[in-house]
Amino acid sequence: MSPPVGETAGGTVRAGGDPAGINWFKYAAPQTFYPLAGRMAHGFAVAAALLCALGVYIGFFVAPTDAQQGDAYRIIFIHVPAAWMSMFIYVVMAVWAGIGLVFNTRLSGMMASALAPTGALFTFLALWTGSLWGKPTWGTWWVWDARLTSELILLFLYFGFIALQAAIDDPRRADRAGAVLALVGVVNIPIIYFSVQWWNTLHQGASVSLRSAPSMAATMLLGMLVMALGFWMYSIAAALARLRCIILERERNADWAARYAETGT
Amino acid sequence: MLRTLACVVRRDLLLALRRRSDVASALLFFVIVVSLFPLGVGPEPGMLRTLAPGVIWVSALLASMLSLSRMFAADYADGTLEQMLIGPVPLGVIALAKIGAHWLVAGLPLVLIAPLLALQFDLPAELIGVLTLSLLLGTPVLSLIGAIGAALTLGLRGGGVLVSILVLPLNVPVLIMGTAAVDMTAAGVGAQAYFLVLSALLVLAVAFVPWAVATALRIAAE
Numbered sequence: 001m002s003p004p005v006g007e008t009a010g011g012t013v014r015a016g017g018d019p020a021g022i023n024w025f026k027y028a029a030p031q032t033f034y035p036l037a038g039r040m041a042h043g044f045a046v047a048a049a050l051l052c053a054l055g056v057y058i059g060f061f062v063a064p065t066d067a068q069q070g071d072a073y074r075i076i077f078i079h080v081p082a083a084w085m086s087m088f089i090y091v092v093m094a095v096w097a098g099i100g101l102v103f104n105t106r107l108s109g110m111m112a113s114a115l116a117p118t119g120a121l122f123t124f125l126a127l128w129t130g131s132l133w134g135k136p137t138w139g140t141w142w143v144w145d146a147r148l149t150s151e152l153i154l155l156f157l158y159f160g161f162i163a164l165q166a167a168i169d170d171p172r173r174a175d176r177a178g179a180v181l182a183l184v185g186v187v188n189i190p191i192i193y194f195s196v197q198w199w200n201t202l203h204q205g206a207s208v209s210l211r212s213a214p215s216m217a218a219t220m221l222l223g224m225l226v227m228a229l230g231f232w233m234y235s236i237a238a239a240l241a242r243l244r245c246i247i248l249e250r251e252r253n254a255d256w257a258a259r260y261a262e263t264g265t
Numbered sequence: 266m267l268r269t270l271a272c273v274v275r276r277d278l279l280l281a282l283r284r285r286s287d288v289a290s291a292l293l294f295f296v297i298v299v300s301l302f303p304l305g306v307g308p309e310p311g312m313l314r315t316l317a318p319g320v321i322w323v324s325a326l327l328a329s330m331l332s333l334s335r336m337f338a339a340d341y342a343d344g345t346l347e348q349m350l351i352g353p354v355p356l357g358v359i360a361l362a363k364i365g366a367h368w369l370v371a372g373l374p375l376v377l378i379a380p381l382l383a384l385q386f387d388l389p390a391e392l393i394g395v396l397t398l399s400l401l402l403g404t405p406v407l408s409l410i411g412a413i414g415a416a417l418t419l420g421l422r423g424g425g426v427l428v429s430i431l432v433l434p435l436n437v438p439v440l441i442m443g444t445a446a447v448d449m450t451a452a453g454v455g456a457q458a459y460f461l462v463l464s465a466l467l468v469l470a471v472a473f474v475p476w477a478v479a480t481a482l483r484i485a486a487e
Contacts, residue, residue: 101480153434153437156430156433156434157434157435159430160430160431160434163423163427163430163431164417164418164427164431167418167421167422167423167427168421173484173485173487176484177417177481177484177485180413180417180477180480180481180484181413181417181431183477184413184435184477185434185435187473188435188438191438191466192434192437192438195437195438195441195442195462196437196441198441198445198462199441199442199445
């Protein structure tokens with residue numbers, strides 16, 4: 001008894017012959033995920049704008065002036081969330097790339113490619129804001145602290161991933177090759193972090209540690225968490241928007257892609 | 266399987282011997298780059314003694330990058346790689362053999378000439394020993410991780426620069442541990458911990474890299 005095939009526009013195919021079941025993999029097809037991604041991207045973008053506005057308000061108007069650093073510390077509300085996102089996005093990217101490699105799904109590989117530029121942007125933002133913060137507080141734009149060095153190498157890993165995918169013409173091969181690279185990199189990130197940490201704890205030259213004090217004022221912590229959430233929403237929105245472009249590029253020979261490109265769902 | 270390993274190593278060594286200029290040019294590159302640093306930073310002996318481990322290690326890193334593209338390119342071009350892919354021996358074993366041969370040809374000469382170059386920087390004898398041992402443990406890891414890059418970029422334009430961009434960030438822990446071993450010996454702390462970490466990196470790399478290289482070769486050769 002062959003499973004019934006649905007006749008909706010999304011082409012729902014029921015798996016296993018269960019007439020009342022849910023097709024869990026409906027949105028694994030680029031064609032069905034494209035409009036959903038558009039709606040999701042809009043929603044997450046609105047959430048991101050609201051959260052970031054709230055976070056910036058808390059950061060600049062509610063959080064108190066720091067006893068040691070004055071008002072220069074306020075860049076923490078961008079710097080720390082950006083650093084968190086840079087590491088988080090790399091792991092998420094590696095997971096999607098791994099899923100694409102294992103299950104041979106197109107959309108997973110596209111998602112990994114969509115995440116990479118956003119991750120690289122946040123890494124650069126973390127490094128840049130950190131540099132701007134370091135000048136008034138440490139007296140220098142850069143120091144070879146453990147975290148700065150490993151964040152810089154994370155940026156190189158992102159660039160390597162993007163460069164490898166850009167150098168390969170066949171998109172499926174690019175997805176798979178990028179997946180191997182991302183997985184090797186994600187294994188290497190803790191090694192890098194600990195090796196740089198051991199190196200720096202012995203060559204310690206910096207007089208100020210980057211470890212933020214655990215006893216932060218509650219409003220400072222709240223501002224940071226709200227900004228982090230806002231950046232997370234932004235990352236999802238940006239990645240989904242980029243994913244829609246990648247879908248249209250790769251599936252441009254399909255009729256539905258041409259229709260979506262014209263109507264812009 | 267061991268017989269296949271030995272056979273592939275012997276084949277690659279034979280092929281490398283037929284193109285001795287390739288081998289020698291990587292070695293010459295290493296020597297020249299190491300000699301460039303004193304020309305750039307000045308001849309003051311104290312500073313050179315401090316810089317020596319880092320300079321020699323970075324130059325070894327760059328020199329091993331140069332020869333990476335040769336690892337699989339020739340076999341890919343004439344179809345031998347496809348035969349290896351569909352053959353009975355696990356591709357990881359063949360990859361390990363090729364990486365081993367590559368290290369014997371491109372990594373070991375660097376290790377052997379490093380003491381001579383360290384003398385140029387006026388390193389004391391004990392530090393030269395530590396440096397050579399750190400290179401001996403570290404250059405196989407460089408070859409192993411470099412093999413992943415070489416396998417991923419097989420047949421691509423962009424060549425050696427792309428491989429370097431991919432592989433150099435992954436090699437940073439080896440570089441850090443290798444140079445720290447020498448610096449810590451100079452500081453009197455002792456390098457045992459760093460040698461242990463380097464050995465751990467080597468063991469991890471030998472265990473897991475052949476599998477990653479095999480996956481990358483299959484992706485590249487399809």
